[in-house]
Amino acid sequence: MPKDxxxxxxxxxxxxxxxxxxxxxxxxxxxxxxxxxxxxELVSAVxxxxxxxxxxxxxxxxxxxxxxxFFFVGVVAGIINVFRSxxxxxx
Amino acid sequence: MxxxxxxxxxxxxxxxxxxxxxxxxxxxxxxxxxxxxxxxxLLVFNLGSKKNSLLPSKMQLLSxxxxxxxxxxxxxxxxxKAKPYFAFIFSIFMFVLFCNMFGMIPYAFTVTSHIIVTxxxxxxxxxxxxxxxxxxxxxxxxxxxxxxxxxxxxxxxxVVIEIISYLSRPVSLSVRLFAxxxxxxxxxxxxxxxxxxxxxxxxxxxxxFSVALTGLEILVAFLQAYVFAILTCIYLNDALNLHH
Numbered sequence: 001m002p003k004d005x006x007x008x009x010x011x012x013x014x015x016x017x018x019x020x021x022x023x024x025x026x027x028x029x030x031x032x033x034x035x036x037x038x039x040x041e042l043v044s045a046v047x048x049x050x051x052x053x054x055x056x057x058x059x060x061x062x063x064x065x066x067x068x069x070f071f072f073v074g075v076v077a078g079i080i081n082v083f084r085s086x087x088x089x090x091x
Numbered sequence: 092m093x094x095x096x097x098x099x100x101x102x103x104x105x106x107x108x109x110x111x112x113x114x115x116x117x118x119x120x121x122x123x124x125x126x127x128x129x130x131x132x133l134l135v136f137n138l139g140s141k142k143n144s145l146l147p148s149k150m151q152l153l154s155x156x157x158x159x160x161x162x163x164x165x166x167x168x169x170x171x172k173a174k175p176y177f178a179f180i181f182s183i184f185m186f187v188l189f190c191n192m193f194g195m196i197p198y199a200f201t202v203t204s205h206i207i208v209t210x211x212x213x214x215x216x217x218x219x220x221x222x223x224x225x226x227x228x229x230x231x232x233x234x235x236x237x238x239x240x241x242x243x244x245x246x247x248x249x250v251v252i253e254i255i256s257y258l259s260r261p262v263s264l265s266v267r268l269f270a271x272x273x274x275x276x277x278x279x280x281x282x283x284x285x286x287x288x289x290x291x292x293x294x295x296x297x298x299x300f301s302v303a304l305t306g307l308e309i310l311v312a313f314l315q316a317y318v319f320a321i322l323t324c325i326y327l328n329d330a331l332n333l334h335h
Contacts, residue, residue, distance in 0.1 A: 036267060037318070044263035049255045070255075073248075077255040081263075088325075 034089060041085055042078040049074015096280035100204055100273065121208070124200045128189035157185070161320065168321060169328035176327060179219075183212065184320035191272060191312035195305070203315075204272040209265035216323050217261040224330035234333060264322055271315050275308045 053070025057063055104117045139154030147155060161181045165173050173180075187203060194201025202208050224232040236253040237246070282304060285297035 036271065040263045040267045040270070041259075044266055045256055045259040048259040048262055052255065052258075073251055074255055074259075077252045077259065080252060081256050081259065 037085060038082050041081040045078030045081050046071065046074040049077060096277045096284065099200070099276060099280060102205070120200045121202055121205065124190065124193055124202050125208075128186065128193050128202070131193070132185050132189055157181075164317075164321060165324055168324040170332065172331045173324065173327050176223075180320055180323055180327075183216070183323060184316055187212070187268065187319050188313065188316035191316055192309075194272065194276065195309055195312060201272055201276055203268055204276055206265060206269045209269045210261065212319075213261035213265035216264070216326065220323075220326045220330045223327070224333075227331060228333055232330070232333065235329065260326060264319065268315050268319055271311055275304070275311055279304050279308060 049070045049072075050067060053067035053074075056070070057066045060066065102119050102121050104119055105123055106118050108115070109117045135150060136154050139148075139150040139152075142148070142151065144151065158181070161184055162177060165177060165180055169176075190202040193199050194204065221232075224235070228234075236250050236257065238249065238253070241249050279301060282297045282301045286294040286301065289297065
Protein backbone atom coordinates (compact mmCIF):
# COMPACT_ATOMS: atom_id res chain seq x y z
CA MET A 1 0.00 0.00 0.00
CA PRO A 2 2.58 2.65 0.96
CA LYS A 3 4.58 1.79 -2.14
CA ASP A 4 1.53 2.49 -4.28
CA UNK A 5 0.84 5.80 -2.62
CA UNK A 6 4.43 6.87 -3.16
CA UNK A 7 4.14 5.87 -6.80
CA UNK A 8 0.99 7.87 -7.33
CA UNK A 9 2.47 10.82 -5.53
CA UNK A 10 5.56 10.61 -7.70
CA UNK A 11 3.35 10.44 -10.78
CA UNK A 12 1.42 13.50 -9.70
CA UNK A 13 4.59 15.41 -8.93
CA UNK A 14 6.05 14.48 -12.31
CA UNK A 15 3.02 15.64 -14.28
CA UNK A 16 2.85 18.82 -12.23
CA UNK A 17 6.49 19.48 -12.89
CA UNK A 18 6.21 19.02 -16.63
CA UNK A 19 3.02 21.08 -16.78
CA UNK A 20 4.63 23.87 -14.83
CA UNK A 21 7.58 23.88 -17.19
CA UNK A 22 5.31 24.03 -20.21
CA UNK A 23 3.43 26.88 -18.65
CA UNK A 24 6.65 28.73 -17.90
CA UNK A 25 7.82 28.44 -21.48
CA UNK A 26 4.62 29.76 -23.00
CA UNK A 27 3.99 32.51 -20.54
CA UNK A 28 5.23 35.98 -21.42
CA UNK A 29 7.40 37.49 -18.64
CA UNK A 30 4.69 40.00 -17.74
CA UNK A 31 2.79 42.58 -19.73
CA UNK A 32 4.48 45.56 -18.08
CA UNK A 33 7.84 43.96 -18.83
CA UNK A 34 7.03 43.46 -22.50
CA UNK A 35 5.69 47.00 -22.82
CA UNK A 36 8.87 48.34 -21.27
CA UNK A 37 11.04 46.14 -23.47
CA UNK A 38 9.40 47.42 -26.65
CA UNK A 39 9.62 51.06 -25.64
CA UNK A 40 13.30 50.92 -24.70
CA GLU A 41 13.96 49.10 -27.97
CA LEU A 42 12.47 52.04 -29.90
CA VAL A 43 14.06 54.81 -27.85
CA SER A 44 17.56 53.36 -27.74
CA ALA A 45 17.79 52.97 -31.51
CA VAL A 46 16.70 56.61 -31.99
CA UNK A 47 19.28 57.72 -29.42
CA UNK A 48 22.08 55.71 -31.02
CA UNK A 49 21.18 57.02 -34.49
CA UNK A 50 21.16 60.60 -33.27
CA UNK A 51 24.49 60.22 -31.46
CA UNK A 52 26.11 58.73 -34.58
CA UNK A 53 24.73 61.63 -36.64
CA UNK A 54 26.07 64.13 -34.11
CA UNK A 55 29.55 62.59 -34.13
CA UNK A 56 29.68 62.41 -37.94
CA UNK A 57 28.48 66.01 -38.17
CA UNK A 58 31.26 67.18 -35.89
CA UNK A 59 33.94 65.29 -37.81
CA UNK A 60 32.81 66.32 -41.30
CA UNK A 61 31.54 69.79 -40.40
CA UNK A 62 28.17 69.33 -42.11
CA UNK A 63 26.37 70.69 -39.11
CA UNK A 64 22.63 70.12 -39.27
CA UNK A 65 22.31 67.57 -42.06
CA UNK A 66 23.75 64.25 -40.94
CA UNK A 67 22.13 64.47 -37.52
CA UNK A 68 18.76 64.97 -39.22
CA UNK A 69 19.29 62.05 -41.58
CA PHE A 70 20.58 59.72 -38.89
CA PHE A 71 17.76 60.68 -36.54
CA PHE A 72 15.23 59.37 -39.06
CA VAL A 73 17.36 56.32 -39.86
CA GLY A 74 17.43 55.67 -36.11
CA VAL A 75 13.64 55.91 -35.98
CA VAL A 76 13.40 53.33 -38.76
CA ALA A 77 15.89 51.07 -36.97
CA GLY A 78 13.88 51.42 -33.77
CA ILE A 79 10.66 50.45 -35.49
CA ILE A 80 12.39 47.43 -37.02
CA ASN A 81 13.71 46.51 -33.56
CA VAL A 82 10.20 46.69 -32.10
CA PHE A 83 8.85 44.55 -34.93
CA ARG A 84 11.55 41.92 -34.44
CA SER A 85 11.12 41.63 -30.70
CA UNK A 86 7.34 41.53 -31.06
CA UNK A 87 7.78 38.71 -33.57
CA UNK A 88 10.11 36.90 -31.17
CA UNK A 89 7.55 37.17 -28.42
CA UNK A 90 4.88 35.53 -30.52
CA UNK A 91 7.03 32.48 -31.18
CA MET B 92 15.88 61.59 7.48
CA UNK B 93 16.31 62.45 3.84
CA UNK B 94 13.09 63.66 2.25
CA UNK B 95 14.41 64.04 -1.27
CA UNK B 96 13.51 60.82 -3.12
CA UNK B 97 16.68 61.05 -5.22
CA UNK B 98 18.96 61.20 -2.18
CA UNK B 99 19.15 57.43 -2.02
CA UNK B 100 21.06 57.31 -5.31
CA UNK B 101 23.91 59.48 -4.08
CA UNK B 102 27.36 57.96 -4.42
CA UNK B 103 29.82 58.95 -1.72
CA UNK B 104 33.34 57.97 -0.83
CA UNK B 105 34.11 55.51 1.94
CA UNK B 106 37.60 55.66 3.36
CA UNK B 107 40.58 57.47 1.81
CA UNK B 108 40.70 59.08 -1.61
CA UNK B 109 42.63 56.97 -4.11
CA UNK B 110 43.73 58.49 -7.38
CA UNK B 111 45.09 56.71 -10.44
CA UNK B 112 46.48 59.57 -12.48
CA UNK B 113 43.52 61.87 -13.06
CA UNK B 114 40.96 59.14 -12.42
CA UNK B 115 39.30 58.90 -9.05
CA UNK B 116 39.17 55.22 -8.07
CA UNK B 117 38.20 55.68 -4.42
CA UNK B 118 36.10 53.05 -2.70
CA UNK B 119 32.47 54.24 -2.68
CA UNK B 120 29.22 52.94 -1.29
CA UNK B 121 28.45 51.59 -4.78
CA UNK B 122 31.67 49.55 -4.74
CA UNK B 123 30.85 48.39 -1.22
CA UNK B 124 27.51 46.98 -2.31
CA UNK B 125 29.03 45.34 -5.37
CA UNK B 126 31.58 43.64 -3.10
CA UNK B 127 28.82 42.62 -0.67
CA UNK B 128 26.71 41.04 -3.39
CA UNK B 129 29.67 39.22 -4.94
CA UNK B 130 30.66 37.87 -1.52
CA UNK B 131 27.06 36.83 -0.86
CA UNK B 132 26.98 34.91 -4.15
CA LEU B 133 30.24 33.18 -3.28
CA LEU B 134 28.98 32.33 0.18
CA VAL B 135 25.65 30.92 -0.99
CA PHE B 136 27.21 28.75 -3.67
CA ASN B 137 30.08 27.60 -1.52
CA LEU B 138 27.75 26.52 1.25
CA GLY B 139 25.37 25.06 -1.31
CA SER B 140 27.94 22.91 -3.06
CA LYS B 141 29.96 21.89 -0.03
CA LYS B 142 27.94 18.85 0.99
CA ASN B 143 26.50 16.91 -1.91
CA SER B 144 23.70 15.09 -0.14
CA LEU B 145 20.80 13.33 -1.80
CA LEU B 146 18.37 15.14 0.46
CA PRO B 147 19.45 18.71 -0.18
CA SER B 148 19.71 21.33 2.51
CA LYS B 149 18.14 24.72 1.86
CA MET B 150 21.38 26.22 0.57
CA GLN B 151 22.01 23.27 -1.70
CA LEU B 152 18.45 23.47 -2.98
CA LEU B 153 18.88 27.17 -3.69
CA SER B 154 22.08 26.72 -5.64
CA UNK B 155 20.80 23.68 -7.53
CA UNK B 156 17.56 25.44 -8.42
CA UNK B 157 19.38 28.49 -9.76
CA UNK B 158 21.79 26.26 -11.68
CA UNK B 159 18.99 24.36 -13.43
CA UNK B 160 17.04 27.58 -13.98
CA UNK B 161 19.89 29.28 -15.84
CA UNK B 162 20.93 26.11 -17.64
CA UNK B 163 17.38 25.59 -18.92
CA UNK B 164 17.15 29.22 -19.94
CA UNK B 165 20.33 28.93 -22.00
CA UNK B 166 19.35 25.70 -23.71
CA UNK B 167 15.86 27.07 -24.49
CA UNK B 168 17.03 30.32 -26.04
CA UNK B 169 20.51 29.75 -27.41
CA UNK B 170 20.65 25.98 -27.95
CA UNK B 171 23.34 23.48 -27.02
CA LYS B 172 26.12 25.47 -28.70
CA ALA B 173 25.89 28.06 -25.95
CA LYS B 174 26.78 25.58 -23.20
CA PRO B 175 30.43 26.75 -22.90
CA TYR B 176 29.21 30.24 -22.02
CA PHE B 177 27.14 29.00 -19.10
CA ALA B 178 29.52 30.37 -16.46
CA PHE B 179 29.44 33.84 -17.97
CA ILE B 180 25.65 34.07 -18.19
CA PHE B 181 25.23 32.51 -14.77
CA SER B 182 27.58 35.06 -13.20
CA ILE B 183 25.80 37.93 -14.90
CA PHE B 184 22.38 36.68 -13.84
CA MET B 185 23.47 36.13 -10.25
CA PHE B 186 25.29 39.44 -9.97
CA VAL B 187 22.37 41.47 -11.30
CA LEU B 188 19.90 39.50 -9.20
CA PHE B 189 21.88 39.92 -5.99
CA CYS B 190 22.52 43.62 -6.62
CA ASN B 191 18.80 44.16 -7.24
CA MET B 192 17.81 42.15 -4.19
CA PHE B 193 20.32 43.85 -1.89
CA GLY B 194 18.84 47.13 -3.05
CA MET B 195 15.50 46.04 -1.59
CA ILE B 196 16.92 46.11 1.95
CA PRO B 197 16.07 49.44 3.61
CA TYR B 198 18.98 51.93 3.66
CA ALA B 199 20.89 49.79 1.19
CA PHE B 200 22.28 51.17 -2.03
CA THR B 201 21.01 49.82 -5.35
CA VAL B 202 24.01 49.42 -7.61
CA THR B 203 21.93 48.67 -10.70
CA SER B 204 20.01 51.95 -10.38
CA HIS B 205 23.01 53.73 -11.91
CA ILE B 206 23.20 53.81 -15.69
CA ILE B 207 26.98 53.66 -15.74
CA VAL B 208 27.02 50.30 -13.93
CA THR B 209 24.40 48.70 -16.16
CA UNK B 210 25.91 50.27 -19.28
CA UNK B 211 29.36 48.87 -18.50
CA UNK B 212 27.84 45.43 -17.90
CA UNK B 213 25.91 45.64 -21.16
CA UNK B 214 28.90 46.88 -23.15
CA UNK B 215 31.03 44.02 -21.88
CA UNK B 216 28.33 41.62 -23.05
CA UNK B 217 28.06 43.45 -26.38
CA UNK B 218 31.80 43.46 -27.05
CA UNK B 219 32.13 39.85 -25.93
CA UNK B 220 29.26 38.65 -28.10
CA UNK B 221 30.64 40.54 -31.11
CA UNK B 222 34.08 38.96 -30.60
CA UNK B 223 32.49 35.51 -30.29
CA UNK B 224 30.55 36.13 -33.50
CA UNK B 225 33.67 37.12 -35.42
CA UNK B 226 35.64 34.19 -33.98
CA UNK B 227 32.95 31.68 -35.00
CA UNK B 228 32.11 33.04 -38.42
CA UNK B 229 35.04 35.25 -39.41
CA UNK B 230 34.01 38.06 -41.71
CA UNK B 231 30.85 36.11 -42.45
CA UNK B 232 29.48 37.59 -39.26
CA UNK B 233 28.99 40.82 -41.21
CA UNK B 234 26.18 39.02 -43.04
CA UNK B 235 24.15 39.85 -39.96
CA UNK B 236 23.87 43.36 -41.35
CA UNK B 237 22.74 42.24 -44.79
CA UNK B 238 19.31 40.60 -44.68
CA UNK B 239 18.65 38.21 -47.54
CA UNK B 240 16.32 39.20 -50.38
CA UNK B 241 16.90 42.94 -50.30
CA UNK B 242 17.14 44.79 -53.65
CA UNK B 243 20.58 46.26 -54.32
CA UNK B 244 19.21 49.79 -54.49
CA UNK B 245 18.02 49.67 -50.89
CA UNK B 246 21.11 47.89 -49.59
CA UNK B 247 23.15 50.91 -48.35
CA UNK B 248 20.18 52.20 -46.38
CA UNK B 249 19.35 48.78 -44.93
CA VAL B 250 22.95 48.18 -43.85
CA VAL B 251 23.04 51.51 -42.01
CA ILE B 252 19.72 50.72 -40.34
CA GLU B 253 20.92 47.26 -39.31
CA ILE B 254 24.15 48.65 -37.86
CA ILE B 255 22.23 51.20 -35.80
CA SER B 256 19.86 48.50 -34.66
CA TYR B 257 22.83 46.34 -33.66
CA LEU B 258 24.53 49.20 -31.82
CA SER B 259 21.35 50.01 -29.95
CA ARG B 260 21.45 46.64 -28.16
CA PRO B 261 23.69 47.58 -25.23
CA VAL B 262 21.83 50.87 -24.84
CA SER B 263 18.42 49.25 -24.62
CA LEU B 264 19.76 46.46 -22.40
CA SER B 265 21.27 48.87 -19.89
CA VAL B 266 18.53 51.50 -19.99
CA ARG B 267 15.88 48.87 -19.29
CA LEU B 268 17.54 47.60 -16.12
CA PHE B 269 18.56 51.02 -14.85
CA ALA B 270 15.20 52.70 -15.52
CA UNK B 271 13.22 49.92 -13.88
CA UNK B 272 15.34 49.95 -10.75
CA UNK B 273 15.55 53.71 -10.45
CA UNK B 274 11.86 54.34 -11.12
CA UNK B 275 10.79 51.69 -8.64
CA UNK B 276 13.03 52.90 -5.84
CA UNK B 277 12.08 56.53 -6.40
CA UNK B 278 8.41 55.64 -6.29
CA UNK B 279 8.86 53.71 -3.04
CA UNK B 280 10.64 56.67 -1.51
CA UNK B 281 7.93 59.09 -2.67
CA UNK B 282 5.19 56.96 -1.12
CA UNK B 283 7.26 56.66 2.05
CA UNK B 284 7.45 60.46 2.15
CA UNK B 285 3.64 60.65 1.81
CA UNK B 286 3.26 58.46 4.86
CA UNK B 287 5.34 60.90 6.92
CA UNK B 288 3.69 64.06 5.61
CA UNK B 289 0.09 62.81 5.92
CA UNK B 290 0.69 61.62 9.47
CA UNK B 291 -1.32 59.15 11.48
CA UNK B 292 -4.69 60.19 10.00
CA UNK B 293 -4.12 59.97 6.25
CA UNK B 294 -0.91 57.99 6.16
CA UNK B 295 -2.51 54.56 6.01
CA UNK B 296 -3.35 54.69 2.32
CA UNK B 297 0.19 55.45 1.10
CA UNK B 298 1.50 52.94 3.64
CA UNK B 299 -0.57 50.19 2.08
CA PHE B 300 0.63 51.32 -1.34
CA SER B 301 4.17 51.12 -0.04
CA VAL B 302 3.67 47.54 1.07
CA ALA B 303 2.24 46.59 -2.31
CA LEU B 304 5.06 48.41 -4.10
CA THR B 305 7.65 46.53 -2.09
CA GLY B 306 6.17 43.27 -3.34
CA LEU B 307 6.10 44.58 -6.88
CA GLU B 308 9.68 45.78 -6.62
CA ILE B 309 10.90 42.36 -5.48
CA LEU B 310 9.16 40.91 -8.53
CA VAL B 311 10.74 43.55 -10.78
CA ALA B 312 14.16 42.93 -9.23
CA PHE B 313 13.94 39.26 -10.18
CA LEU B 314 12.31 39.89 -13.55
CA GLN B 315 14.90 42.42 -14.67
CA ALA B 316 17.76 40.11 -13.77
CA TYR B 317 15.98 37.39 -15.75
CA VAL B 318 15.40 39.70 -18.73
CA PHE B 319 19.03 40.85 -18.64
CA ALA B 320 20.26 37.26 -18.71
CA ILE B 321 17.78 36.07 -21.32
CA LEU B 322 18.65 38.93 -23.69
CA THR B 323 22.31 38.04 -23.27
CA CYS B 324 21.35 34.51 -24.34
CA ILE B 325 19.43 35.85 -27.34
CA TYR B 326 22.38 37.99 -28.47
CA LEU B 327 24.68 35.02 -27.98
CA ASN B 328 22.29 32.94 -30.06
CA ASP B 329 22.50 35.49 -32.88
CA ALA B 330 26.29 35.33 -32.72
CA LEU B 331 26.48 31.51 -32.61
CA ASN B 332 23.76 30.52 -35.05
CA LEU B 333 23.84 33.01 -37.87
CA HIS B 334 20.42 33.09 -39.51
CA HIS B 335 18.92 36.46 -39.98
